[in-house]
Structure formats: C-alpha cells, structure tokens
Amino acid sequence: MNYIIFDLEATCWPDNPRSLQQEIIEIGAYRINDYAEVEGVFSRFVKPYLNPFLSPYCTNLTSISQADVNSAGYFKEVIEDFLDWSGIWDDEEYMLCSWGNYDKKQLINDCKLHDLEYDWVENHINLKRQYQVIKKLNKACGLTKAVRREGFEFEGTLHRGIDDAKNLAKIFAKNLDEWTIF
Numbered sequence: 001m002n003y004i005i006f007d008l009e010a011t012c013w014p015d016n017p018r019s020l021q022q023e024i025i026e027i028g029a030y031r032i033n034d035y036a037e038v039e040g041v042f043s044r045f046v047k048p049y050l051n052p053f054l055s056p057y058c059t060n061l062t063s064i065s066q067a068d069v070n071s072a073g074y075f076k077e078v079i080e081d082f083l084d085w086s087g088i089w090d091d092e093e094y095m096l097c098s099w100g101n102y103d104k105k106q107l108i109n110d111c112k113l114h115d116l117e118y119d120w121v122e123n124h125i126n127l128k129r130q131y132q133v134i135k136k137l138n139k140a141c142g143l144t145k146a147v148r149r150e151g152f153e154f155e156g157t158l159h160r161g162i163d164d165a166k167n168l169a170k171i172f173a174k175n176l177d178e179w180t181i182f
Contacts, residue, residue, distance in 0.1 A: 001181070002039070002094040003032040004086050005172050007164035008103045011048050012058045023048040024110050025069050026062070027082055028161030036173035042085045043162040045072035049113070062159045076114045088120050095181055096124040099143050099168050125181065127172065134178045143167060150174055 006029035010022040024046050031040040045068045048054075054066050072078065088094050098104060104124045111118035132140045135149070147154045147167045156163025172179070 001034055002087050002092055003097055003172065004088075004094060005030045005032060005097045005165055005169040006042075006103060007098060007161045007168060008106050009062045009064060009159060009161045010106055011051055011054060012061060013055045014057050021050055021113070022106065022109070023050060023113070024075060024106055025054070025058075025064055025072075026161035027078060028163070028165040029082070029086070030165050030169035031086060032169060032173060034176075036176045038169065038173075040085060041162075042082055044078045044081065045069050046078045047072045047074050049074055063157050064160070074114075075110050076116065079111070079114075079116065083120070094123060096121065097127050097168075097172060097179075098124070099126075099146075099164070100128045101126050125179065127168065127179070130179055131171070131175075134175065146171055 006027065008024050009026040010024050012022060013020055016022065025048055026045050027042065029042040030038055033039050045064065047069050054064065054069060059065060083089055086094065096104070104121055107121045108118045111121070128140050131146055143164060144154050144158060147170070150171050152167070152170050154167055156166060158164070
C-alpha cells in the first residue's frame, strides 16, 4: 500500500470572500510504505489560473511568493506529475491522507475547475479526525499541537505544504498500526 501523506496550500484572502475561488498553489507530499518508510517526496508550486496574483495575506500566511507561483506550472500539469509520482495510476493500492477534509475538497474543486477526473481522490482518510479518536481527545487538535503531543518538534514553516506534509508524515509513521484504512 502506498500512503500519500499530503498537504495543500491555496490562494487565500482575509475572510475568504465567496466571490473569490481558492486554487491550489502548492502540493507537498510524502509517499510512505507499509513499513513506515518514506519512499518519495513531492513538492511543487502551482500557478493559479483564476486569480493569478497572490494577496499579501496569502503571502504572509504561507510564505509563498508571487515569484514562486509565477515560475510554476498550472494545475493540470502539476497534478499529472503528482499522479505519476504517487503511483496512483500504477494499479497499486494507495490511500491519500491529509489533516482534515479541506485538502480532499480542494483537490476535487481544482480538478473540476480544470475539467479533470477526480474519482481517484475518494481513496482518502482524514487523519485529524482519526487522531482525535485514537488519542481519545474531546476535540480535534491542530497539526502543530499533534506534532508536539507525539514528542516531535515542528520542522519547517507552518502553512507550507511540504513542511506540513513532512510533519504529518512523522505522526502517520509513528501511529501506522492505529489508522483505520478502508
């Protein structure tokens, strides 16, 4: 089984007005096998299509610059590379894993925006919800708190896809036998 531990960053604005559609601007992912070994890392920026200019709010939150996305490929190209990298089309079993359901929903939204198939996104588990159940927490906690609870230091920059994925991969690997994989 390939576990694709991933995190997305997307265009954003203060209060995220409904008139502006969010688009993925970064995909960070770790591919982990059944032995909790990292088999690959994927890190790419994505050039937004509808709203090509990042808001100052977005740049501050994510540390992703306009130059980063300007030099990136559009979603259609980057997601094709991601799917090739992940092995999803190789007839191997896989599970997409993210901290919450936002990442799954955003992948589907971007696939719809670019008229791409998205049924592959359904093989997904919400690690945030499962972590709450496994650890018997009254309420779900954020990724940073979970990283500390597991005895790790958060590595990198919060709200950077590749760094959030790296930290989530550590939690995933440590608790590999606890996750409910459908």
